[in-house]
Amino acid sequence: LRTEASLHDALKNNEFLLYFQPKLDLQTGKITACEALIRWHKDGRLISPISFIPVAEETGIIIPIGRWVIEQSCRVLRDWQKKYNFAIPIAINVASQQFADASLVSDIKQMALRYQIQPELLEIEITETSLMNDIELAINKLEQLKSAGFGIAVDDFGTGYSSLSYLRHLPITTMKIDRCFVSDLPGDSAIASTILMLGKQLNLTIVAEGIENEMQLDWLKRNQCQIGQGFYFSQPLPQAEFEALYIANQ
Ligand code: G
Ligand code: G
Ligand code: MN
Ligand code: NA
Numbered sequence: 001l002r003t004e005a006s007l008h009d010a011l012k013n014n015e016f017l018l019y020f021q022p023k024l025d026l027q028t029g030k031i032t033a034c035e036a037l038i039r040w041h042k043d044g045r046l047i048s049p050i051s052f053i054p055v056a057e058e059t060g061i062i063i064p065i066g067r068w069v070i071e072q073s074c075r076v077l078r079d080w081q082k083k084y085n086f087a088i089p090i091a092i093n094v095a096s097q098q099f100a101d102a103s104l105v106s107d108i109k110q111m112a113l114r115y116q117i118q119p120e121l122l123e124i125e126i127t128e129t130s131l132m133n134d135i136e137l138a139i140n141k142l143e144q145l146k147s148a149g150f151g152i153a154v155d156d157f158g159t160g161y162s163s164l165s166y167l168r169h170l171p172i173t174t175m176k177i178d179r180c181f182v183s184d185l186p187g188d189s190a191i192a193s194t195i196l197m198l199g200k201q202l203n204l205t206i207v208a209e210g211i212e213n214e215m216q217l218d219w220l221k222r223n224q225c226q227i228g229q230g231f232y233f234s235q236p237l238p239q240a241e242f243e244a245l246y247i248a249n250q
Helices: 004-012 054-060 060-082 097-099 104-114 128-133 135-149 190-201 212-224 239-249
Strands: 016-025 032-041 044-049 088-095 122-127 152-159 173-176 207-210
Touching: 004 054, 004 060, 004 128, 016 060, 016 239, 032 060, 044 190, 054 060, 054 173, 060 088, 060 097, 060 104, 060 122, 060 239, 088 152, 097 128, 097 135, 104 122, 122 128, 128 152, 135 152, 135 190, 152 207, 173 190
Parallel strands: 032 088, 088 122, 122 152, 152 173, 173 207
Antiparallel strands: 016 032, 032 044
């Protein structure tokens, strides 16, 4: 039933919601940011994006769904500012097709303006594979986003086929070590070490994804990985639960 028509209805009936997974400073244990992850609330059940994002990408409805994610994130940022006076960045996932869409940059700028959001509070996560699809396009789009002040992270780093020479020219701020390399820690650390070294050389913030246990955390701390997220700290949470966790963590 995850058809284009049902996804249209879901948008119209406001059935999507965002969950938030905290990102922590690994040295201090403080929550410094979060990642927004979409869920579909249908007939009393939560449907995972794994089962509808691929259909959304195939049919093109990922564009309006992606716009909803951008707008909802801006709304939440504004609420956090108003209700609690807290200002932590939200990272959103941008699909390949959405990244290639001609109106992406203006959509993001307009939403930030409409909701009076500082661009630094919105970070765009793009997979390494999307970036490498069309390097010229990627450089151009990222330049526009970066000069407007938005954060830019390469998601799932290490799983695609980055040309390292191009990576140097991409105006990114953050690299996320894919969780498959984190799950290899501490035993098999070759890839994680290499990504951390590369990040240091390129002056990027490194985020480790999918931290599930203390041994992985210890290795990452010892090896100067700054930021991490994963089930060891917290699953993605509904907004109110994320807010409570954030407040308790301060
Ligand atoms: O949250 P979860 O682990 O179930 O997410 C599964 C996959 O769906 C991940 O690859 C994640 O990046 C992707 N995903 C989650 N939310 C969004 C979203 O808002 N937009 C896009 N394009 N992908 C998302
Ligand atoms: O593709 P992306 O990196 O955006 O995927 C994020 C997905 O990873 C979300 O669906 C989230 O639920 C999942 N995730 C977050 N932390 C962990 C973790 O520690 N272990 C596993 N297996 N998945 C995680
Ligand atoms: Mn992501
Ligand atoms: Na990822």
